[in-house]
Amino acid sequence: MIDDRILKDHNLTRDEFKLIVKLVGREPNLTELGIFSVMWSEHCGYKSSRVHLKKLPTKGPAVIQGPGENAGVLDIGDGLAVVFKIESHNHPSFIEPYQGAATGVGGILRDIFTMGARPIAVMDSLRFGPPDQPKNRSIMEGVVSGIAGYGNSFGVPTVGGEVYFDAGYAQNPLVNVFCLGLVQKDKIFYAKTDGVGNAVLYVGAKTGRDGIHGATMASAEFGKETEHKRPNVQVGDPFKEKLLLEACLEAMERGLIVGIQDMGAAGLTCSTSEMAAKSGTGIEVDLDLVPQREAGMTPYEIMLSESQERMLMVARPERVADVQAIFAKWDLDAVVIGKVVEGGRLKVRFHGDEVIDLPVDAIVNLCPAYKRPSVKPKPAKAAGKGAPVSLPDNFSKAFLKLLASPTIADKEWIFRQYDHMVQTNTAFLPGADAAVLRLKGSRRALAASLDGNSLHTRLDPKTGGAAAVAEACRNLACVGARPIGVTNCLNFGNPEKPEVMGQFEAVIEGMIEACKAFAIPVTGGNVSFYNDTEGTSINPTPVLGVVGIIEDIDKAVRPGFKAAGDVVVLLGETKDEIGGSEYLKAVHGREDGPAPRLDLAVEKKVQELCLEAAGLGLLQSAHDLSEGGLAVALAESCFHGRKGLGCVVDLEAGLRPDALLFGESQSRIVVSLRPTDLNRLLELARERKVRAAAIGKVYGESIVLSQAGKKLVDVTVREAFKAWKNAIPDLFKIHA
Amino acid sequence: MRFGVVVFPGSNCDSDTLHALRDVLNQDAVFLWHKDHDLKGVDCVVLPGGFAHGDYLRSGAIAKFSPLMREVGEHAARGGLVLGICNGFQVLLELGLLPGAMLRNKNLKFLCRFVTLRVENERTVFTNRARKGQVLRIPIAHFDGNYYAPPKVLDDVERNSQVVLRYADEQGRLTEEANVNGSMRSIAGLVNKAGNVMGLMPHPERAAEALLGGTDGRVILESVIRGRAS
Numbered sequence: 001m002i003d004d005r006i007l008k009d010h011n012l013t014r015d016e017f018k019l020i021v022k023l024v025g026r027e028p029n030l031t032e033l034g035i036f037s038v039m040w041s042e043h044c045g046y047k048s049s050r051v052h053l054k055k056l057p058t059k060g061p062a063v064i065q066g067p068g069e070n071a072g073v074l075d076i077g078d079g080l081a082v083v084f085k086i087e088s089h090n091h092p093s094f095i096e097p098y099q100g101a102a103t104g105v106g107g108i109l110r111d112i113f114t115m116g117a118r119p120i121a122v123m124d125s126l127r128f129g130p131p132d133q134p135k136n137r138s139i140m141e142g143v144v145s146g147i148a149g150y151g152n153s154f155g156v157p158t159v160g161g162e163v164y165f166d167a168g169y170a171q172n173p174l175v176n177v178f179c180l181g182l183v184q185k186d187k188i189f190y191a192k193t194d195g196v197g198n199a200v201l202y203v204g205a206k207t208g209r210d211g212i213h214g215a216t217m218a219s220a221e222f223g224k225e226t227e228h229k230r231p232n233v234q235v236g237d238p239f240k241e242k243l244l245l246e247a248c249l250e251a252m253e254r255g256l257i258v259g260i261q262d263m264g265a266a267g268l269t270c271s272t273s274e275m276a277a278k279s280g281t282g283i284e285v286d287l288d289l290v291p292q293r294e295a296g297m298t299p300y301e302i303m304l305s306e307s308q309e310r311m312l313m314v315a316r317p318e319r320v321a322d323v324q325a326i327f328a329k330w331d332l333d334a335v336v337i338g339k340v341v342e343g344g345r346l347k348v349r350f351h352g353d354e355v356i357d358l359p360v361d362a363i364v365n366l367c368p369a370y371k372r373p374s375v376k377p378k379p380a381k382a383a384g385k386g387a388p389v390s391l392p393d394n395f396s397k398a399f400l401k402l403l404a405s406p407t408i409a410d411k412e413w414i415f416r417q418y419d420h421m422v423q424t425n426t427a428f429l430p431g432a433d434a435a436v437l438r439l440k441g442s443r444r445a446l447a448a449s450l451d452g453n454s455l456h457t458r459l460d461p462k463t464g465g466a467a468a469v470a471e472a473c474r475n476l477a478c479v480g481a482r483p484i485g486v487t488n489c490l491n492f493g494n495p496e497k498p499e500v501m502g503q504f505e506a507v508i509e510g511m512i513e514a515c516k517a518f519a520i521p522v523t524g525g526n527v528s529f530y531n532d533t534e535g536t537s538i539n540p541t542p543v544l545g546v547v548g549i550i551e552d553i554d555k556a557v558r559p560g561f562k563a564a565g566d567v568v569v570l571l572g573e574t575k576d577e578i579g580g581s582e583y584l585k586a587v588h589g590r591e592d593g594p595a596p597r598l599d600l601a602v603e604k605k606v607q608e609l610c611l612e613a614a615g616l617g618l619l620q621s622a623h624d625l626s627e628g629g630l631a632v633a634l635a636e637s638c639f640h641g642r643k644g645l646g647c648v649v650d651l652e653a654g655l656r657p658d659a660l661l662f663g664e665s666q667s668r669i670v671v672s673l674r675p676t677d678l679n680r681l682l683e684l685a686r687e688r689k690v691r692a693a694a695i696g697k698v699y700g701e702s703i704v705l706s707q708a709g710k711k712l713v714d715v716t717v718r719e720a721f722k723a724w725k726n727a728i729p730d731l732f733k734i735h736a
Numbered sequence: 737m738r739f740g741v742v743v744f745p746g747s748n749c750d751s752d753t754l755h756a757l758r759d760v761l762n763q764d765a766v767f768l769w770h771k772d773h774d775l776k777g778v779d780c781v782v783l784p785g786g787f788a789h790g791d792y793l794r795s796g797a798i799a800k801f802s803p804l805m806r807e808v809g810e811h812a813a814r815g816g817l818v819l820g821i822c823n824g825f826q827v828l829l830e831l832g833l834l835p836g837a838m839l840r841n842k843n844l845k846f847l848c849r850f851v852t853l854r855v856e857n858e859r860t861v862f863t864n865r866a867r868k869g870q871v872l873r874i875p876i877a878h879f880d881g882n883y884y885a886p887p888k889v890l891d892d893v894e895r896n897s898q899v900v901l902r903y904a905d906e907q908g909r910l911t912e913e914a915n916v917n918g919s920m921r922s923i924a925g926l927v928n929k930a931g932n933v934m935g936l937m938p939h940p941e942r943a944a945e946a947l948l949g950g951t952d953g954r955v956i957l958e959s960v961i962r963g964r965a966s
Contacts, residue, residue, distance in 0.1 A: 243745055329771075
């Protein structure tokens with residue numbers, strides 16, 4: 001008898017249970033209820049988000065596969081396609097940082113190679129609480145080691161990403177992992193069963209009791225008892241995953257399989273029912289045949305286990321022996337556990353009894369979708385609702401403080417723990433505006449960037465959603481890449497709170513506008529709700545991953561100033577905007593708005609100008625302006641450039657000097673070029689009606705920033721570099 | 737010169753190494769499967785980087801038992817060339833083809849970055865295109881690269897000029913800071929007494945193309961291609 005307590009344990013409502021009874025035609029047994037519990041969880045069923053996600057633009061001439069499969073696929077020409085996706089592993093990473101993050105990487109890798117693609121790059125968007133707190137440092141250290149431990153062993157380079165620190169993430173860190181894969185267009189695989197009579201093969205690691213109800217856990221708020229959920233986190237084995245990759249790709253290459261689905265969230269349940277539902281067939285499985293790591297597991301446990309490094313494959317019966325030979329070569333299990341049947345039902349046997357008999361359509365497609373109540377967010381209108389913001393007494397000191405703030409400071413301490421060079425395609429080292437990967441045997445290259453500013457998004461959700469897309473595209477423009485598609489990871493609080501739902505709807509609206517402006521399709525993604533601990537929601541955090549193409553890798557723009565005497569030009573307009581800036585936070589301890597405005601038409605023009613100038617070979621360097629504004633962008637251009645190069649910049653009168661130096665107005669790029677190319681660039685800017693101003697030159701060994709001749713900042717590159725470089729390592733040194 | 741790149745389960749620089757040898761340096765290069773007993777007639781066996789057999793035990797400890805290692809041992813005993821890169825170096829230590837062992841890096845973290853190396857012995861088959869004292873810029877990527885050997889062994893390898901590469905700063909000076917993983921006597925690369933087996937922690941295959949940030953790795957690979965100790 002299913003009572004309210006059991007329903008609560010399964011995170012299902014009474015109404016949902018009634019619907020299940022109606023769809024099944026009887027009351028489900030406990031194992032069957034467990035299946036609905038995971039498949040109808042927020043994590044798998046997208047209950048609260050589906051009605052809104054449907055509005056995202058997903059079409060485009062290059063789209064081979066949009067949302068709905070393991071990952072999106074885009075045609076990039078030359079017979080090749082890119083497969084990419086981003087996924088969150090937030091809750092597990094808080095409970096058990098190392099394994100939570102490691103299995104996050106493992107999961108997204110499988111999503112990519114399930115489709116036949118070899119993963120060629122990983123990037124991460126990480127959000128932690130302030131690192132001066134030991135607990136936050138320990139989470140950060142665990143997450144970074146977990147990502148490194150998994151990715152390095154598997155042999156995929158972790159080529160970039162972003163790291164933010166904010167008090168709001170202390171109890172709820174975010175770990176979003178993006179993966180990009182490459183596949184021949186005619187070798188893409190899908191989750192399908194095709195013909196009745198085909199064999200269902202279980203491949204990879206054995207099934208254990210780990211991760212049971214991981215998806216359900218990720219669909220609820222955390223309370224004080226979170227520690228008890230540690231056993232829900234799976235344990236990763238990157239070596240096994242590497243073997244699984246090679247064996248799967250070999251079987252695919254030889255055309256031995258019909259369809260394949262990874263066992264991620266909801267494990268065997270999800271893979272069996274989804275594959276059958278997609279092909280309109282039924283599926284029969286005998287659990288006694290499933291390779292098991294421990295004795296005495298119940299059907300409930302076997303079906304819901306989220307043990308890692310497992311796949312479900314469908315092959316024609318005559319191909320089974322060949323598939324098994326390949327897996328034996330790689331020392332992996334490949335066991336026939338069932339077959340594809342007619343009738344659209346999932347039937348599971350255990351010790352000779354039928355323990356599950358459910359309609360797959362109900363499990364996979366009929367999860368209710370909710371249009372949850374929402375309150376439209378009110379963007380903050382005026383700057384500094386409280387006291388007016390005073391100007392710093394000493395701009396040089398404020399500048400150094402900003403460079404040393406963890407969100408802006410150098411992240412080498414993190415990325416050098418990642419093997420970012422394996423596969424020998426990494427053309428730009430981490431720290432550039434975007435990751436750049438060469439395509440062996442081609443002049444073309446791929447670029448990718450992850451972005452999202454949650455403070456701006458809290459202050460103005462719609463603009464935040466649009467700006468995340470715009471900034472990711474701008475980062476691509478800075479290296480000379482044109483965007484072709486986007487994936488998104490939407491991290492929000494409890495969707496049952498109308499304010500959270502309002503933020504979510506507004507962010508989606510903003511994303512839609514920006515994707516349309518850039519004419520790029522959304523090919524998939526992930527929603528992570530319930531990022532609440534003890535009732536407090538995180539800032540709404542959309543993370544956008546944009547993939548782009550550089551037509552000629554020799555024309556890619558490398559970060560950093562190249563030569564003394566080069567002219568520094570600012571593209572775009574600086575406005576009187578200090579709201580929501582890192583400057584306001586780090587120097588004044590305030591997080592009020594309004595967030596910088598965004599005009600997508602202007603944004604597009606700035607990016608087009610940058611791309612054109614890059615294509616003509618005019619740019620010696622280009623860098624997007626984001627956290628820390630112009631001053632930080634100039635400093636980073638010094639740090640990434642030829643050792644020790646400084647710059648001298650003089651800006652117009654008019655704006656508040658702090659807005660001018662540290663404000664985060666959108667749609668700006670700082671470039672450097674040879675003096676002989678200046679007129680050409682300014683001419684192009686005039687033609688395209690983009691504001692472009694020569695503001696200074698690469699010169700000397702100091703960063704000297706003035707307004708109308710009045711010196712504001714004068715710091716040696718060496719001192720600025722030290723502040724930026726040492727901030728994060730020092731935190732770990734002092735407190736270790 | 738025909739190269740054979742050994743593929744262990746968990747090798748992940750096998751394709752990179754083959755690419756550098758075959759596509760960049762135009763050499764005859766093939767993969768060798770660890771379960772086989774066939775060296776396919778290669779002149780130089782390369783043990784590539786990665787995590788052979790997962791390296792959940794000591795790095796390289798299980799790879800030592802891969803079937804093909806019998807033939808690799810025989811090849812080395814005959815004077816055939818063997819080059820172990822990163823994990824391959826660790827395997828050579830476990831096989832006993834080179835002396836010493838690897839500990840965790842001194843900062844107890846995985847470390848991926850370009851380092852500078854000083855060429856100590858330019859007369860080996862693996863360094864004949866380098867000058868003595870030349871500084872090479874090549875990346876490392878490892879967790880266990882902190883070279884250890886007892887003092888007597890260290891004195892032996894020094895006396896026999898078996899130390900080929902040391903971590904050094906850009907001017908070629910041996911400093912504690914430049915010795916990024918804490919290796920004894922800053923050792924980054926070693927040859928055996930006979931000079932036909934070399935192990936090094938840095939990845940020359942990652943520094944074979946300007947696009948990837950440098951070409952100093954070619955000095956090592958092209959030395960082998962030239963194929964004689966000078």
